[in-house]
Amino acid sequence: MGCFSIKCGLLAGSVFGAVIAILGGILIPVGDMIIERTVKKEAVIEPGTTAYDNWAASEIAIYRQFWFFDVKNPQQVVQEGAFPEVQEKGPYTYKTRYLPKANVTFNPNNTASFVLPLGAIFEPSMSVGPEEDTVTSLNLAVAGAYSLLPPASHILLDMVINSTNSSLFQHRTVKELLWGYHDPILKDTIGLFSPYNGTTDGPYNVFTGKDDISKVSVIDRWRGETKLSFWNDTYCDMINGTDGSSFAPFVDKDVPLYFFSSDICRSVSASYEATMNLKGIEVYRYTLLPSTLASPVDNPDNKCFCRNYETTKNCTLAGALDISSCSDGRPIFISLPHFLQGSEYLREVVLGLHPDEEHHKTFLDVEPITGFTLNFAKRIQVNMMYGPAKDITVLNKVKDHTLLPLAWMNETATLDDKTADMFKRELLSRIDMLEIVQQVLLIAGVIIFCVCLIAFFCVRRKSKANLG
Incomplete structure (x- = not known):
């Protein structure tokens, strides 16, 4: 009965390790999807996004x-x-x-217009x-x-x-x-x-990327012409x-x-x-x-x-x-x-x-x-x-x-250093943390699965030897 319990535990451990490894593997594409979705959302030029804050009035x-x-x-x-x-x-x-961008206007065709004040x-x-x-x-x-x-x-x-x-x-x-x-x-x-x-450059019309992120910031018109x-x-x-x-x-x-x-x-x-x-x-x-x-x-x-x-x-x-x-x-x-x-x-x-x-x-x-x-x-x-x-x-x-x-x-x-630290903290550190979690789950799951599976076969072999 004891050997049976040990073998059950090892089998359960193998299953647990396999589940963790699979979870880690699943997190890789899922995590990439989360990262991609978050970045694309924050890259759109509209009030409230990281891209807009940098675009409207860069602090650099x-x-x-x-x-x-x-x-x-x-x-x-x-x-x-x-x-x-x-x-x-x-x-x-x-x-x-x-000076920040002036005369900023968001247009129905998912473009934003503005002029650049020069000084x-x-x-x-x-x-x-x-x-x-x-x-x-x-x-x-x-x-x-x-x-x-x-x-x-x-x-x-x-x-x-x-x-x-x-x-x-x-x-x-x-x-x-x-x-x-x-x-x-x-x-x-x-x-x-x-x-x-006291002069300006523009006006510019640029795509906001709201309907197509691949076009974000691409110039649609300069001085009203394409x-x-x-x-x-x-x-x-x-x-x-x-x-x-x-x-x-x-x-x-x-x-x-x-x-x-x-x-x-x-x-x-x-x-x-x-x-x-x-x-x-x-x-x-x-x-x-x-x-x-x-x-x-x-x-x-x-x-x-x-x-x-x-x-x-x-x-x-x-x-x-x-x-x-x-x-x-x-x-x-x-x-x-x-x-x-x-x-x-x-x-x-x-x-x-x-x-x-x-x-x-x-x-x-x-x-x-x-x-x-x-x-x-x-x-x-x-x-x-x-x-x-x-x-x-x-x-x-x-x-x-x-x-x-x-x-x-x-x-x-x-x-500057302040912006660099903010950039690493708000974006890169989160991406790094997600990748670490993915790798830890995958590696830990594989190790647990392999150790438990090997131990299971060892116990099973010993059990058969004792019965013989």
Whole structure:
């Protein structure tokens, strides 16, 4: 009778272990379903969700750091046709995007509309000097007028340049170059980012993800249109992806991420580079591929971004994007800092440039479960084109079209320690706990099942031996 009771107990233990193991196994898909359902619910852009709180007014500080290219030999360029030699000066840092989204409206088609108020506050503690520091830079009015006016008007332009004591280069403060100054030629206020303070970007219409979470934050319209009007081409005028601040949850690192940037007037894609650890949180780092700014020779898709065959050497130059069509005709070209990933020619005709992948590339660090961008660095260089003109005194010694860097910007933000701790506590710790429970139940159940089953057969064998 005793052996029978022991065998029953061991059988019951085996069954109990099997049940626990099965429960642990069941919890794996069930737990994944719970996690997926919770994340998708919190990723929808609507009041009360985690995504909405971050989307409406992010507490992460965004900064713009500016480095200027100080021209060291302006007289030699004008009088002798020498290559310009530049020296980087910076950073000069501003806090930007500190204002919440404005005019937020939820629409019946599961989209939300808003505008982004723009502003910049100088941060002396994060800068190498005051805004009053001076820089020798290209004269924006002279270069702009040269590009906009036909050669027949160059004699008149030369008279205006001489009468205002202007030249190809000028000395301006950091504040003037960025946010504007009164120009004697144009009789107006001009600057690299003028006007900025008090203006807005948008309006934007983005999908909330309520009916389809894969579309959350994807831009439906910008300035009321579903496509751009800068490039006169269906492909180049597409508005693809989000604004880069977040993406759909459960990111697949084998699939590129698409985002639109109004700063460069186009959409781009970023590809997975590596898995990083950001304050204890696993993130996927995405970077722009060299093909993004490649010449049409190497990337035929970029042919519609080539606007001027003469200044781009028949569209063979890589690394610079002509955005004159979305900057009021000004000869503005956008590139990565120091012409990173650009043609060697661009660095041969401007001396003093030293591209560095680590310091000059653009990247996004995306948390793969939620799709939130937790750290990023958007690095953009602003350049202007000038070239030879026999009827303009300050340009008649210039030998070829030159793309001169004026400044480069690093717009960056990363989550602070408080936000990182909250993120880990509210989301990741719960996911980790559920996975631990699943594994403990599964492992414990298997062990109990195996031990009890083995003991049962041992007892059974001993029982038979005694009976024999």
